[in-house]
Amino acid sequence: MDIRPLGERVLVKAEQAEEKTASGLFIPQTSQEKTQFATVVAVGDDVKTVKKGEKILHDKYSGTSLKMDGDDYLILDIKDVLAVIK
Numbered sequence: 001m002d003i004r005p006l007g008e009r010v011l012v013k014a015e016q017a018e019e020k021t022a023s024g025l026f027i028p029q030t031s032q033e034k035t036q037f038a039t040v041v042a043v044g045d046d047v048k049t050v051k052k053g054e055k056i057l058h059d060k061y062s063g064t065s066l067k068m069d070g071d072d073y074l075i076l077d078i079k080d081v082l083a084v085i086k
Contacts (some may be wrong), residue, residue, distance in 0.1 A: 003068070005044040008078040012038035012056065012063075013071060036060055037085070038074060047078050055085040 005011045015037045040054050050056060062080035066073050 005042055005075055007044045008046045009044045010040055010047055010050060010076050011042040012074050012076060013041050014038050014074055050081060050084060056081050057083040057085060
């Protein structure tokens with residue numbers, strides 16, 4: 001499936017949360033905190049500040065979640081993108 005965000009929206013692939021602590025203990029899925037880092041997969045026509053393939057930091061409780069081909073994605077409004085990570 002191919003998704004193209006409209007207007008000032010971006011489609012990002014959420015990065016997986018750490019499943020293990022530094023000391024080697026496993027963290028159950030229910031206790032893992034939602035990650036705020038993602039990789040841009042597609043951008044809408046009106047987006048000029050981020051490009052496909054860039055890593056971003058986004059607002060914690062923003063976007064619309066969707067699952068596609070077993071991966072987690074978010075559709076974010078560009079105002080919810082806080083920073084580009086280099």
